[in-house]
Amino acid sequence: MNNDLHSYDNKVFYDNLNLEGIDMEKITNLSVRLKTNRDVYMILVNSIGQPSNNDTVNKLSVDKLLNEIAELSTNIEDSDLVVLEEQLSDMRTGMCPAGRSLRLVQVLKAWREYPD
Numbered sequence: 001m002n003n004d005l006h007s008y009d010n011k012v013f014y015d016n017l018n019l020e021g022i023d024m025e026k027i028t029n030l031s032v033r034l035k036t037n038r039d040v041y042m043i044l045v046n047s048i049g050q051p052s053n054n055d056t057v058n059k060l061s062v063d064k065l066l067n068e069i070a071e072l073s074t075n076i077e078d079s080d081l082v083v084l085e086e087q088l089s090d091m092r093t094g095m096c097p098a099g100r101s102l103r104l105v106q107v108l109k110a111w112r113e114y115p116d
Contacts, residue, residue, distance in 0.1 A: 022048060022063055026070035033078055037088035044100060055101035062097065065104040072111050083110045 027048075031041050044066060047053045053062035069084065087103040 022067045023070060024048075026074070027066050030070045030073050033073070033081060034085060034088075035078075035081070036085045037092075040088040040091050041084075043095065052095070052097060053100065055097040057098045058101055060101040060105070062100045062104060065101060065108065069104060069107055069111075072108065076111060080111070083107050 027045055031038055031045065034041055044053065044062060048063045048066070055062065073081070073084075084107045087107050091100060091103055
């Protein structure tokens with residue numbers, strides 16, 4: 001696995017996003033459940049609708065990824081939130097839009113491919 005997230009630019013395509021409106025209540029409720037890195041999560045939440053959440057390289061919306069994560073989290077045990085917390089921790093090394101989106105895609109893939 002390559003640790004340089006930019007090596008994945010233009011190579012990641014994530015389908016099946018919930019393209020409905022952003023559910024701020026669910027997104028905010030998820031923040032309460034986080035045991036670590038809540039501050040990083042809130043940076044993403046507070047950036048909803050801003051260019052910093054728009055990954056033009058991979059054509060991904062961090063806003064929509066957050067929405068999908070919040071939706072999936074309703075079926076995720078608190079102990080499994082560690083997957084999200086680890087990716088949020090990794091974001092501390094860089095918060096570019098591509099880094100934000102690719103780390104959130106990793107959370108979605110983990111939760112969908114390994115739901116239990």
